[in-house]
């Protein structure tokens with residue numbers, strides 16, 4: 512692939528464009544809001560000048576409700592040899608395109624299973640898709656050349672291609688993305704009118720559970736509108752677990768010993784089932800989950816602190832596998848948790864101490 516056109520230069524479009532530019536592809540950027548395309552260009556994601564002729568691949572990264580119309584327009588104008596979209600739902604856009612009577616041999620629906628709770632080009636990074644699954648949904652109509660262009664994009668983004676049927680994809684993401692998103696919003700919604708004295712105690716647990724609740728509701732209404740049935744089915748199961756859990760907790764409040772035992776069993780069952788599901792969540796790069804050791808560093812809330820820690824870890828030859836930051840309530844300080852391979856933890860600890868960092872347990 513030598514040339515690409517990214518239409519919709521928000522988080523996902525600009526991240527893909529950055530990855531393509533890094534691999535030497537000439538990328539043109541377009542957005543119905545020209546300011547977004549200009550910002551993406553200023554970030555080094557390509558040029559916001561229109562291409563002079565058809566590009567090799569058009570990547571449509573607009574919100575799901577606009578995908579079919581944007582693709583249809585691009586196809587009718589002959590902007591590219593191959594076309595793909597990255598929308599979070601696949602069945603709906605494909606049906607809309609079919610209904611428009613377009614020749615779909617030059618199109619393939621795709622979905623990178625990676626994103627952020629922030630929108631827009633300023634949230635984009637060229638490594639957003641590294642090691643993540645990227646679903647491709649070819650049909651009998653899809654040209655091999657177009658499938659190959661899509662595989663090239665996935666490879667340039669260092670993602671892992673996964674081929675699926677569009678409707679099977681939509682059922683799968685209802686389970687691993689759409690239902691969890693709503694549950695996260697429901698937990699976060701409890702905080703809206705909560706006492707400040709309670710909210711200020713928020714720790715890492717609630718941050719993990721509510722991070723995605725910060726996402727743009729306009730994008731998510733589009734996604735959920737295109738996949739309501741499977742998500743409603745899953746939430747029905749969640750509601751039944753909730754009812755059981757409430758019953759068990761009420762039993763725990765009882766003065767009756769037998770009822771309390773019943774309650775303990777009910778809650779234990781829920782927590783144990785949770786453990787059993789959680790261990791199935793794949794680790795980084797789609798591999799089995801790994802156990803890292805955590806090195807905790809106290810930092811001042813000042814610019815450049817994280818960059819210095821990463822540089823010092825690099826000098827010590829230690830790869831940081833994951834990182835979390837916990838801000839101390841009411842103080843200009845925070846704790847950085849650096850997750851590393853167990854054998855690297857003492858090496859990193861010693862190196863950071865020697866460089867003057869304060870380590871915590």
Ligand SMILES: NC(=O)c1ccc[n+]([C@@H]2O[C@H](COP(=O)([O-])OP(=O)(O)OC[C@H]3O[C@@H](n4cnc5c(N)ncnc54)[C@H](O)[C@@H]3O)[C@@H](O)[C@H]2O)c1
Nearest residue numbers: 519521522523543547572573574575598599626627630631
């Ligand atoms: N955010 C995620 O985590 C994530 C992950 C994977 C896939 N996706 C999918 O990627 C797509 C883009 O999501 P995002 O998070 O980058 O959103 P975003 O809001 O960051 O960017 C969307 C961009 O599309 C532009 N746009 C809107 N309508 C348009 C139109 N008609 N023509 C051209 N441009 C238009 C907007 O101006 C905006 O710049 C969506 O289809 C979404 O389902 C999102």
Ligand SMILES: O=C(O)C(=O)C[C@]1(C(=O)O)C=C[C@@H](O)C=C1
Nearest residue numbers: 599623624625626627628688723
């Ligand atoms: O990590 C996040 O912020 C995301 O919400 C990413 C996430 C997901 O649920 O995994 C969200 C929607 C996309 O369609 C794909 C990825």
